[in-house]
Amino acid sequence: MHTDPWRVMRIQSEFVEGFGSLAELGRAVAVFGSARTPADHPAYRLAEQVGAGLVRAGYTVITGGGPGVMEAANKGATEAGGTSVGLGIELPFEAGLNEYVNVGINFRYFFVRKMMFVKYSEGFVVLPGGVGTLDELFEALTLVQTGKITSFPIVLLGREFWGPLMDWVVGTLVGEGMIAPEDVDLVRLTDDVDECVRWIVQEREERGRSDFIPTS
Numbered sequence: 001m002h003t004d005p006w007r008v009m010r011i012q013s014e015f016v017e018g019f020g021s022l023a024e025l026g027r028a029v030a031v032f033g034s035a036r037t038p039a040d041h042p043a044y045r046l047a048e049q050v051g052a053g054l055v056r057a058g059y060t061v062i063t064g065g066g067p068g069v070m071e072a073a074n075k076g077a078t079e080a081g082g083t084s085v086g087l088g089i090e091l092p093f094e095a096g097l098n099e100y101v102n103v104g105i106n107f108r109y110f111f112v113r114k115m116m117f118v119k120y121s122e123g124f125v126v127l128p129g130g131v132g133t134l135d136e137l138f139e140a141l142t143l144v145q146t147g148k149i150t151s152f153p154i155v156l157l158g159r160e161f162w163g164p165l166m167d168w169v170v171g172t173l174v175g176e177g178m179i180a181p182e183d184v185d186l187v188r189l190t191d192d193v194d195e196c197v198r199w200i201v202q203e204r205e206e207r208g209r210s211d212f213i214p215t216s
């Protein structure tokens with residue numbers, strides 16, 4: 001028997017559950033980063049601070065709900081009294097949602113989960129990470145670059161980690177004509193949590209002004 005038609009139903013049910021659970025979230029920002037960062041690593045502390053800072057600025061924090069940087073951002077958000085969302089993924093070696101998630105959903109399909117991050121966030125903060133983090137970063141960048149989403153701040157937090165990537169982006173991608181020079185401005189780089197949160201708030205304010213249509 002062909003199983004693909006049943007797979008479609010399963011995929012559809014993940015979309016329905018995601019939309020149903022997240023529709024009322026309000027303003028949210030997604031925080032990404034390594035699943036392997038230990039609690040004594042500076043990036044863990046940075047993620048905690050950005051989770052708390054985003055809550056204080058009025059945002060819900062959304063992460064992948066896993067360990068490491070995800071846990072740290074959820075911890076900061078929860079301890080600051082905010083909504084701390086975990087969009088978990090079923091993995092063979094999965095440990096479940098971290099203890100600081102207060103709204104959690106588990107997905108089987110990465111692509112469904114990835115769509116939820118973009119649909120329910122108005123910006124991404126990206127801390128040091130590996131393949132999963134890079135996938136999430138470049139997915140967002142592709143959507144912004146192609147105009148599929150607009151006014152979507154992407155902040156790389158951690159100059160030492162991300163600086164060499166940005167040097168390569170400028171030197172090789174721009175240098176070889178693979179991207180336009182202005183595409184580099186689609187991401188911002190900082191070590192400063194307050195600056196990161198401020199950029200996200202500013203973008204929202206600018207968006208608010210451009211969305212405003214005088215009625216008289």
Ligand SMILES: C/C(=C\CNc1ncnc2c1ncn2[C@@H]1O[C@H](COP(=O)(O)O)[C@@H](O)[C@H]1O)CO
Binds near residue numbers: 091
């Ligand atoms: C590696 C371990 C657990 C993995 N558990 C994960 N749970 C939730 N989300 C995950 C997990 N692993 C990867 N992700 C997603 O990718 C990003 C982190 O990947 P990276 O390769 O570590 O950079 C993260 O933002 C998640 O959305 C056991 O320690």
